[in-house]
Amino acid sequence: MFRWRSFFVMTSLTPDELLTTTRAVRRRLDLSRPVSMDKIEQCIAVAIQAPNAGNRQQLHFVVVTDKEKRQGLAQIYRTCSESYFASTQTAVSSGSGDASKDEAIRRRFESELYLNRHLHEVPIHVIPCIVGRTDGATVAAQAARWGSIFPAVWSFMLAGRSRGLGMTFTTIHLIKEAEAANLLDIPYNAVMQAGLLPVAYAKGSRFGLGLRQSVADVIHWNGW
């Protein structure tokens, strides 16, 4: 039974720093340091406070610590990544002519390759799930469903960061979602997986701002 006050953490980061510097952590995952179940439960307790459509409480988190199951998930992930890596490799090799953009793409690609190779070694895999599938649903129904799980995923990531954990939100294994469902006994017809978070302690705590569009590029006052 949780007692909230007993696990609220203090972080030296301001709310804006936490929100703007929580990055995809791949190469800086500490693969040798175990993560306690207690830490994961705290992050889930924070995550389920996120907003969700109709407050219908339909979130679930499948936490995978079992070595063979993590190996199975990593195998599924690798199969799903093959064509992405092949096309990205081609893009990286040919370049776009914009040196700083090419360098950013190359760095991300290397980081993705690292995760791809080491996924089975990441001590915890978390699969956020939501009851109800969106296959063939209207945009409004899809928005309500996905919008009820992604805020919780982001809260999970922020809560992890506050506790020294690092992770990346990944979705590529969903190409073979049914295989992962089979591996983990998730009832595929009733429950939809939203991604896979490989979680470990982060090496170091300093992370910077991400490369993003400028505010001027994305803001539209009173219409598009």
Ligand SMILES: Cc1cc2nc3c(=O)[nH]c(=O)nc-3n(C[C@H](O)[C@H](O)[C@H](O)COP(=O)(O)O)c2cc1C
């Ligand atoms: C919806 C979504 C799907 C993603 N899927 C993957 C993935 O399958 N594999 C991966 O390595 N990273 C994945 N990422 C992480 C992104 O590559 C990463 O967030 C992006 O490059 C920006 O980096 P930053 O989060 O450090 O700013 C995903 C991120 C999001 C939001």
